[in-house]
Amino acid sequence: MKITCDQIKISDHFLSGEACLGKQRVLISLKTNSELERLIKSGKSLYLANLKADISQVEPATNPGEFDFAQYYKSKKINYRLKISNYRIVLKKQTFFDKLHYFRFKIQNYLRSLPKLVSFFASEMILAENPSKDNKDILNNYRDLGVIHLLSISGLHVALYTSAIAILATVFKRVQSEIIVSCIIFLILEVFFSNFQPGFVRASLSYIYGVLFNQKKIPITSIDKLGVVVLTHLFINPGLFLSTGAILSYLLVLGLELTQNTSQLKQGSLLNLLILPIVLHYFYQVNFLTTVFNLLIVPIFNFVLLPLTFLAVVIFPILPRLVDIIERIFKNIIMFIDYLAKTNLGKVTFGQINWWQTIIILVITLSFLIYFESKKINRKLLSILVGAYGIYFTLIHFPLYGQVSFIDVGQGDSILITTPLKRKVYLIDTGGKLRFGNFAKNDPQLNRITIPLLHAQGIDKIDGVFLSHQDADHIGDLAPLLKQVKVKKLYFAKGLTNNLSFQKRIRGKIQHTKLVPLLAGDKVVEPGIVFNVVYPFEEGLGENKDSLSLFFKIGQKKWLMTGDLDQEGEKKILEHYPLLKVDYFKLGHHGSRTSSNTDFLHSINPSVVFISSGRNNRFGHPHPETLDTLKKLSIPYLNTQDSGTITWTYSILGNKKLTTFLKKEKE
Incomplete structure (x- = not known):
């Protein structure tokens, strides 16, 4: 190796x-x-x-x-x-390639030695990589404003590099053929240094073919040249279009060809319209003021950030103080962009459109661009396009189905519940990472699991979050959730707010969220669903034995969720609710032997139970004893560690379906 x-x-x-x-x-x-x-x-x-x-x-x-x-x-x-x-x-x-890797390694180290923001922009523009996880907020801000393409090295950089080489070669009185050879060699090296970033490979191939066709006097249209570039790129990397960046790069270039006779403002709007279906399929959110932000930020990038970055890279060894001044300029620009992003102006959580919807809209949009000069055809295509987006938006935000989804958050719990049509959204626990030892904090897993899942369904606010108890694997990601998503009400077992750990977790995070303490016998009555609290019966401190337990009926099916409640707590539920029967039950404490004993399971008599546990977790959940109990009682189960997210849906037409993300099954 x-x-x-x-x-x-x-x-x-x-x-x-x-x-x-x-x-x-x-x-x-x-x-x-x-x-x-x-x-x-x-x-x-x-x-x-x-x-x-x-x-x-x-x-x-x-x-x-x-x-x-x-x-x-x-x-x-x-x-x-x-x-x-x-x-x-x-x-x-x-070998020769080892020496190239060594040279790239030295460039990496040099760029990392620069001040933080200069290092970030230089690394993105030269090596197409982020030098530090600390820069994620910058990337997110660029993405939210729809200007993330500025950080991808592509045609602009090829033009910059080839122009700089041409100027230097002219100063040293080199002939045209030498300039071309120098440009091609440099671009090939930069393709390697940028780790074959799709946009730069595309732009470099386009330059090379342009020179070749021009030298050989081969007449070819720009669209045909793009086709040759695509085929060459696919020959080099057959999996090219598995990359979202590659799809967007080629689509934007095609759009530039189709809109080259329009004004800058109109062209920007049309290009954003062209890539919109791809953006919605992969990222679920769109900023309808992207064209405005591009007009505002692109000049700052092209005439300030870009030249100052390359200047800083060159002069840092001899004039480090001047680079410090450049760093301060960058800091002010980043603060300005951060301010724009934090306003959320124009930002809409549309939701995910599927592949066939994406292709349909893409074909309509391309037709719209091709026939842009024909007002009669164009008007019809625009009406169809607006209608298609309107239908998709309505189906996402006013769904015909409701759901109960056990999100695969690893070793933890997070359950999403929604109702049909005028959708209401609830979450039971948020999940969170258990930390052992003195490990540095990473990004909350909520950012890569729960938030994208919510956004994919067009959800940007939650009507209620139920907290079973205070353990990190259940509510560890509560703070980042409250920071990013509007939550109307926070429900929890009475006494949890006396827990110092919980107080610390929510301190400064509760603004417009109402806190609602609950005890057994209480009801949370919401449109389309009623949550009945069946445990605890007295105040606690949010420990396993105090887990908030909920019984509710949705889609004509009865559900029970008991958090990490132990067997003693289960006995108390049976004592107070001896006739309690359910269709579906979330197995207590991730399938631990401490929960869900034989008598309890036999009494509530579920048709299916669900287990939320992490792959290769250190606790060995679910425990063999618990699985043996399920087998003896002939109760089937589904586990997130095998199935990924488990989703039960019901429609307003009465259809019900149980599916798993990693493999599908029907009820």
């Missing part, structure tokens, strides 16, 4: 990144030693022999709306992940 220093990262003596196993690229992770770290820091390409490793496929998304890493890495020809437990380091003579 070959490791190149620019393709991996080391943190806390743990190495992760990409490597080559023969001719195949793979993801790797392993614990390092001092010798390995020393060699990697020297920039050498290394070989690992005598490998002992667990091999698995790159994990796909397990929730609707979640980013699919399996598809992303497939576009980079990576399908497998190796967790290496044993290896031997082998040193070999460095």
